[in-house]
Amino acid sequence: MPVMRNIDGRAIAKTIAAEVTAAAAKLTADGVTPTLAVVVPTDDEATAWYVRSIERTAAKVGVRCRTERLTDPTAESLTALLDTLSADDSVHGVICQTPLPDGLTLADVGSHIAVDKDVDGANPAGLGRLAAGLPTFAPATAAAVLEILRREETPLTGRHAVVIGRSTVVGKPAALLLLAENATVTVCHSRTEDLAAVCARADVLVAAVGRARMVTGDFVKPGAVVVDVGTNPTDDGGLVGDVDAESAADVASALTPVPGGVGPVTTMLLMRHTVQAAGG
Numbered sequence: 278m279p280v281m282r283n284i285d286g287r288a289i290a291k292t293i294a295a296e297v298t299a300a301a302a303k304l305t306a307d308g309v310t311p312t313l314a315v316v317v318p319t320d321d322e323a324t325a326w327y328v329r330s331i332e333r334t335a336a337k338v339g340v341r342c343r344t345e346r347l348t349d350p351t352a353e354s355l356t357a358l359l360d361t362l363s364a365d366d367s368v369h370g371v372i373c374q375t376p377l378p379d380g381l382t383l384a385d386v387g388s389h390i391a392v393d394k395d396v397d398g399a400n401p402a403g404l405g406r407l408a409a410g411l412p413t414f415a416p417a418t419a420a421a422v423l424e425i426l427r428r429e430e431t432p433l434t435g436r437h438a439v440v441i442g443r444s445t446v447v448g449k450p451a452a453l454l455l456l457a458e459n460a461t462v463t464v465c466h467s468r469t470e471d472l473a474a475v476c477a478r479a480d481v482l483v484a485a486v487g488r489a490r491m492v493t494g495d496f497v498k499p500g501a502v503v504v505d506v507g508t509n510p511t512d513d514g515g516l517v518g519d520v521d522a523e524s525a526a527d528v529a530s531a532l533t534p535v536p537g538g539v540g541p542v543t544t545m546l547l548m549r550h551t552v553q554a555a556g557g
């Protein structure tokens with residue numbers, strides 16, 4: 278039985294960090310400090326963790342982070358803030374954290390983030406651009422999936438990629454990015470019949486369902502590369518993916534672990550997008 282490789286997301290993030298740090302330093306020397314505005318509309322524990330992680334990562338690579346906390350925002354106050362940040366020349370990237378307050382959707386709010394500053398692909402116009410093959414920032418998590426496959430030199434042209442999950446932030450953009458790399462793409466979701474059998478035909482399997490350890494070894498084609506996007510909290514305060522790593526390990530050739538896989542690359546790509554938005 279071939280031994281499965283654990284893909285080291287932290288090491289990949291570190292490699293990208295070196296590139297981003299150099300680009301940020303050059304911009305700063307030229308008088309432009311790449312700046313990311315992080316809008317935090319709800320008091321949510323997972324969001325708070327992610328915001329701290331963004332702040333830490335930004336400090337490491339020389340990106341300025343401006344966190345904007347709102348208490349009980351209305352649609353009006355939140356979209357007004359996003360409009361203001363979109364028009365502010367000292368801000369290059371804008372991300373609005375989810376979850377949003379009740380009654381608000383990312384599509385409503387995201388359309389108030391200028392496309393050229395939309396470093397987490399929240400504006401539906403960005404998804405349209407992605408579908409049309411126009412340059413745009415993909416949502417950082419979807420971009421991280423492709424970045425990992427690229428750095429792992431996973432062949433995609435003509436290969437069958439299966440994405441489990443059709444969310445606007447991960448599944449759909451990941452499918453579009455895989456298609457742009459000439460993969461043959463199948464998108465599965467909660468209504469898919471014979472899910473395990475469809476997945477078991479994938480050379481590249483991307484799990485973005487949000488259900489702990491749902492993807493077991495019988496979903497995996499022997500030798501497949503499996504990217505686990507899930508970050509499901511456990512009762513004891515830990516984190517597990519959508520993939521049951523133990524059973525998948527007997528079948529896959531490579532797997533991104535959780536933690537230490539897609540997550541760290543996601544946060545780093547937010548920095549790279551911000552530096553790019555600043556002109557780097």
Ligand SMILES: Nc1nc(=O)c2c([nH]1)NC[C@@H]1CN(c3ccc(C(=O)N[C@@H](CCC(=O)O)C(=O)O)cc3)C=[N+]21
Binds near residue numbers: 372373516539543544
């Ligand atoms: N607009 C928006 N975009 C997001 O991308 C977004 C969001 N809102 N809201 C919250 C979720 C959550 N999220 C994570 C990113 C990285 C890790 C991550 O790096 N986790 C570490 C482990 C952390 C631990 O051990 O607890 C890892 O996987 O190695 C986790 C979760 C992005 N989100």
